[in-house]
Amino acid sequence: MKIIEDARAPNPRRVRIFLAEKGIDIAYEQIDITEFQHKGADFTGLNPLQRVPVLLLDDADPISESMAICRYFEELQPEPALMGTGAEGKARTEMWQRRMELNLLAPVAQTFRHLHPAMKEMEQPQVAQWGEANRPRALTMLSLLNEELATRPFIAGNEYTVADITALVAVDFMKPAKIERPVNLTNLTRWYDEISVRPSASA
Numbered sequence: 001m002k003i004i005e006d007a008r009a010p011n012p013r014r015v016r017i018f019l020a021e022k023g024i025d026i027a028y029e030q031i032d033i034t035e036f037q038h039k040g041a042d043f044t045g046l047n048p049l050q051r052v053p054v055l056l057l058d059d060a061d062p063i064s065e066s067m068a069i070c071r072y073f074e075e076l077q078p079e080p081a082l083m084g085t086g087a088e089g090k091a092r093t094e095m096w097q098r099r100m101e102l103n104l105l106a107p108v109a110q111t112f113r114h115l116h117p118a119m120k121e122m123e124q125p126q127v128a129q130w131g132e133a134n135r136p137r138a139l140t141m142l143s144l145l146n147e148e149l150a151t152r153p154f155i156a157g158n159e160y161t162v163a164d165i166t167a168l169v170a171v172d173f174m175k176p177a178k179i180e181r182p183v184n185l186t187n188l189t190r191w192y193d194e195i196s197v198r199p200s201a202s203a
């Protein structure tokens with residue numbers, strides 16, 4: 001079993017943090033997406049969508065999509081629970097995970113992909129106006145998150161979950177996307193400072 005990834009990219013980082021939190025050791029194989037290795041026939045055979053990460057299983061078809069890979073390991077090793085516990089906890093964690101993915105990580109990624117010169121070839125067509133349109137969307141979600149974090153330690157409740165992982169990766173990816181984190185969002189800053197020092201954050 002191994003994961004094929006490009007360690008510089010944000011989605012593979014979500015899976016690495018998740019596995020580090022679980023204490024699961026797995027082999028990683030690096031490919032260079034800036035050299036378009038994921039567009040070659042070999043990788044396309046593993047994931048026709050040509051995206052990393054991909055989990056290669058020993059005796060079954062590959063699994064791609066970061067959250068699907070996390071789900072696989074959550075089922076194999078439920079503790080510590082990172083995708084919620086009980087009907088309500090699982091639903092609440094999924095709700096926040098999806099919000100972080102669709103309303104924070106996605107706009108940050110779109111800002112990066114459509115404005116950064118390094119993405120000119122990968123993002124075709126690169127539409128600067130679309131990049132600019134996504135910046136305020138990310139900031140709106142951060143403000144909302146700041147209000148939510150006034151009431152609880154972590155995004156989905158009292159426990160650290162995959163929603164925190166997606167949000168941490170998104171906030172860190174704001175740096176290359178050149179989106180400044182507003183310093184007046186004090187609850188967000190408290191949360192960010194706390195989860196950034198978890199050993200998994202450097203996985």
Ligand SMILES: N[C@@H](CCC(=O)N[C@@H](CS)C(=O)NCC(=O)O)C(=O)O
Nearest residue numbers: 009010011050051052053065066067
């Ligand atoms: N929905 C996928 C997204 C994966 C994804 O977009 N990966 C990026 C790196 S973070 C990638 O492979 N980009 C290559 C490209 O856009 O051609 C997931 O959650 O894993």
